[in-house]
Amino acid sequence: MKFIDLDKWSEIFQSIQKHKLRTGLTALGVFWGIFMLVVLLGSGQGLQNAIELKFKSDAVNSIWLYGGTTSKEFNGLPKGRNITFDNEDYEVIGEQFPEIENLAGRVFLRGNLILKYKDKNLSFSVRGVHPDMIKIENAIIESGRFINDEDQRQRRKVAVIGSIVSKEVFEDEDPIGKEILIGSTAYTVVGLVLDVENDRSQREIFIPISVAQVVYQGNDDIANLAMITGDMKEEEVAELETGIKNLLASKHQFHPSDVRAIYINNRFEDYQSFQNLFLGIKSFLWFVGLGSILAGIVGVSNIMLIIVKDRTKEIGIRKALGATPRSIVSMILTEAIFITSMAGYIGLVAGIMLLSLMSGVKSEFFLNPEIHLGVGVAAILLLVIAGALAGLIPALQAAKINPIVAMRTD
């Protein structure tokens, strides 16, 4: 048998041409199924992308430690003592708990400092942070770099500014490499950072914590400590929390059960709930996708049944003229597969075109709609196979019935 039977194809093309309604209905069913699948899955992905970006900064498995005031007497010490972290705490925690992925401390400079650049005098809040803070805050470096270990060690006067700071101070200028005055100290801007969480965090200026401690505080106090616990399970996070608390309790001499001596903000639950939200969106997308595919399969199968019924008389005539059952089945299936795969392909292309149009839409809840090409192709394949199977059974039956009986149908 020839692989490409031109005569067979010209028969099929004629049949397609002369039965525009039938062809159109089949094609529309498949087209619509694939089109809707692509558009729904794609916009669902857009929703997911937007939500992931919006909540990305919160979706980190992290623990925050804040100093407090003791509420219990301990080892002969009175209550009411302030607990403040320092560089030693930072180092000891890092040494004792190597499972912590990222650890950073932060100090807040008292009040807002005046930033001077050229003729501009603006007030922003300034934070001294360890290099790892960028990971914990989960912010994006828009240009340049964040504070690094060298800056920290050498107490370089470098600053990383938020995007609003950049806009207000530098307007259209590139801030990287520019000299600014913060208070009375000169800093070089090395990076521009974007934290999508809120506007406030984009009005901040970051400098190395070592600089902040020396220049502005005159001590090695750390206002709070933060760490990323990565993929740790709930129990592991809880264990780590207790471990740190006990360590700090013995170092700072407070009762381990004193809940006011230090405050611990464990974001595991937030993290977990965002993971659940993402999972929820993903399952919903799958549900929608499978649903529309299923609807497509039912539609195509129905049309195939009707087509075979519609062609019974033709089948009878062809058989009376000498068509073998195999040639009948092959004719019906080839035509069906051709129409469904063509329509599926067009649906895929049209869907992707609409998605690319929609990607122009800028919204808080919509970002970069996309679909994996493999998913689209698999969906078409599924519809084509379903259509072929749905056509195969009645086609086999129709090819078997007596031509006389078949010709009598109208």
Next chain:
Amino acid sequence: MAQTFSMIELKNIKKAYKTDFTNLQVLKGIDLDIEEGEFVSIMGSSGSGKSTLLNILGILDEYDSGKYTLAGQLMQNLSEKQAAYFRNRFIGFVFQSFNLLSFKTAVENVALPLYYQKINRIERLEKAMHYLEMVGLKEWANHHPNQLSGGQQQRVAIARALVTEPKVLLADEPTGALDSKTSSEVMDLFEDIHQAGKTVIIVTHELDIAQKTERIIRIQDGLILNREI
């Protein structure tokens, strides 16, 4: 008569339509000989079994017992594929309701049986054109069946039946859907085909149609009554 060769030989053909509740014996033992080149009509009232007989002759239906020999070959226990082969090569069928494919033109309809002989399209259409010309419809080759009169459609169907150069031409009430003038034109065409040497068998219930053939075989209640010349 010169040398005669038996084209169709039926021996004690029986056929019943069985349902769950009834067993309708349609053919009760048909013996029949038709020689090559004969022009024969099978006559009978409706329900006599004449159409069933024709369908068996045309390998469109199976028989329960007996023997059917067509051009020296026994037609028994044929697979679907074999049946399709004999239908295509040995038999040209003409139906009362023409049974043309409405989405194909006249010439494409005529060419269709050749498609199942794997003859290429150009040759198919050439041959089909030749037979359309023979039935006087060359000018109508590119018309669709719904643009043709009943008589024209039946002539297209006859051209289609002849295009494979079959051994036997079988016609089931070929004039049943036509007026008397057109009927007689169609019968003249059958006469021409007979004159060209083809074996032609026509099933009809109209005597004036039957009388145009050389031999009338009367069938009643599933049995052949008598033979007339």
